[in-house]
Amino acid sequence: MHALIACSLLAGCAIHDSVDAGVFGHDFAITVGHADVAAREPNGTLWDTDGSAPDPYAQLYVDGNVILTTQDVSNSFTADWTDQVTRRIDRGASIELWVWDSDPLGMGDLIAKCGQGTSIQADELRAGELTCSIDGSIVSVFFAELN
Ligand SMILES: [Ca+2]
Numbered sequence: 001m002h003a004l005i006a007c008s009l010l011a012g013c014a015i016h017d018s019v020d021a022g023v024f025g026h027d028f029a030i031t032v033g034h035a036d037v038a039a040r041e042p043n044g045t046l047w048d049t050d051g052s053a054p055d056p057y058a059q060l061y062v063d064g065n066v067i068l069t070t071q072d073v074s075n076s077f078t079a080d081w082t083d084q085v086t087r088r089i090d091r092g093a094s095i096e097l098w099v100w101d102s103d104p105l106g107m108g109d110l111i112a113k114c115g116q117g118t119s120i121q122a123d124e125l126r127a128g129e130l131t132c133s134i135d136g137s138i139v140s141v142f143f144a145e146l147n
């Protein structure tokens, strides 16, 4: 297997396996997604002041822009959304999943931010998912290559 060094002014240099070339630049169906929410907020308090379970919803960011926001799932520690968009994913693309507990006022309580500060990796696309475990919560976004 040959390694190649790809450089750009914006991203700097990175060493990639040649197999990466088969993953990037293709269209993917991106599905949001799944969440297993921790029993409590990171600071140890209950998610909601009425003692009920959280009400998770998710936002998908691609290259810094929100392209999809799911519905709330009421009073549940698990969520399986089926919202889907199609996007071409190029090398260096940023894909983030932000999961929130919907509350009556404001954005609600943050459950997890997944994929922030890093670009999507070839092995994540090949595996078909980006999964993060943060503060006891597990969140996932799924990928299916279309062409
Ligand atoms: Ca809450």
Ligand SMILES: [Ca+2]
Residues within 6 Å of the ligand: 048, 052, 053, 054, 055, 074, 075
């Ligand atoms: Ca609730």
